[in-house]
Amino acid sequence: MFNTGSDITGSLEDYLETIYRILGRSSVARVRDIAEEMQVTPASVSPAMKRLSEKKLIRYSKRNYIELTEKGLFIARRTMTRHNLLSRFLTEILGISREQAENDACAMEHYLSDSSMERLAAFFEFLAACPELQVLIKTGFGNCLENETEYLFRCSKSICPLMVHDDKDNIGLELLCLIDLEPGSSRKIARINAAQKIRRQLIDSGFIQGARVILIRPGTTDLPFIVRLDGYDQELPAAMAECVLVYPDCEGTGENDNEE
Amino acid sequence: MFNTGSDITGSLEDYLETIYRILGRSSVARVRDIAEEMQVTPASVSPAMKRLSEKKLIRYSKRNYIELTEKGLFIARRTMTRHNLLSRFLTEILGISREQAENDACAMEHYLSDSSMERLAAFFEFLAACPELQVLIKTGFGNCLENETEYLFRCSKSICPLMVHDDKDNIGLELLCLIDLEPGSSRKIARINAAQKIRRQLIDSGFIQGARVILIRPGTTDLPFIVRLDGYDQELPAAMAECVLVYPDCEGTGENDNEE
């Protein structure tokens, strides 16, 4: 349905990757092994092997062992590498659980382009070359995630020794709350100051750092705020609007300007 | 084929997202607009609208305007948010071109789990709260990418003021080259010291930072090295093996230990 980089489908890439993985730990790969590993029936594997065989990605004659061709090996390895890179990013940088990361990576690996893959690989090399920076990111971000109950992102000297600004409660420049804006003002979101359910709801609705919001109509505890995002007006109960912190200047920090 | 988070397919999520985007900029959404935006024929859109209608994600009666239901709006927004997060990560952090990033994000957005999405959003908030760190990552990584011809990752004080180790040519601890290892030794990869084609080939083959390699048989300029990776032996011409730098100790730096 979507492009996969190679000229084969995501499903076939998965079959190749699975064969690769099996051959990496045992001497032969059979239909049954593949079916088991991929949680499909052998009846699904058979025709898939036929398709792979036609595309000259595996060597296979009926009821025999399965071998990867040069070309098949290449695609399998590349897919596996994408998988590893994505999975490592999710676990090592974002701190996602191994299981969830594997899940996500399994699906996304088919759609990461060559250039993105290369950059992601370079990113890990960069972090490896800068161990101090890597530690800073991991512990800093880890710290932020830990006090999830209050979900306050504070950049203090204890987290980030780079800080040049004063070690205030906040991040140096004061943030505004969405509810304090004048009607009609347009700002960029700096942070969602909420945890759990409210945080999830706001993020699902597109309230992410760097996104631009316009306050259309202020509200009260009874009357929801109306806020424009992506050119779309949506209602926001006061309890939620309170949690949206924005930059004080219209342009945001300028750092993340990705508007046209 | 793969799980999408919502209980609908990636294709239907795309339709919802497109409708959302169209309604964000104009007052009505018609079959023709959707077909044009998604580069499919109107004959493909019609049945898709029927499927969405059955799932109560849009309100649609034949030959009329298309409206999102509450539930459809929710899925559309969440998909869009995932898209934006992925696209921003690819452009802002990895420095991928906007076009390529859009492409990748378009496909991957359907498979990023809720928890990963939330973490990615938090990651941007974290960087926003630590502007110094953000600058460090962007400029540092950017610098590394720039001198692509020699593709040397050096962590010098000019890039990273955090450096506690000496400002040597290399990253503090000396790296070894794969070709200098004793046969049978197992090391983690630190960096690929090559650009362009050789770099691409090595990465495609799974030679990424943190991956474990075992030198099975040393080679010469004529005889390729044999190296084990993912339990798989592969031949590596000397010219390529020379570019693989590994950590001197068996455990790697310990930072990225993701072996079982």
Place this chain on the structure above:
DNA sequence: TTCGTTTGTTAGATTAGTCTAACAGAAATA
């Protein structure tokens, strides 16, 4: 009001991927 033009639907084909159920070949066992 009538006739193009635009817009949307339907029919029918195709591809990919999955399943269950039935069958076939090979290996193991009695």
Place this chain on the structure above:
DNA sequence: TATTTCTGTTAGACTAATCTAACAAACGAA
């Protein structure tokens, strides 16, 4: 050797998504 078990294939059904070609409805303009 005969029979049972394991393994793999095939047939047939189904779903999702796309296309082309033909048709139908609505709109606009003369």
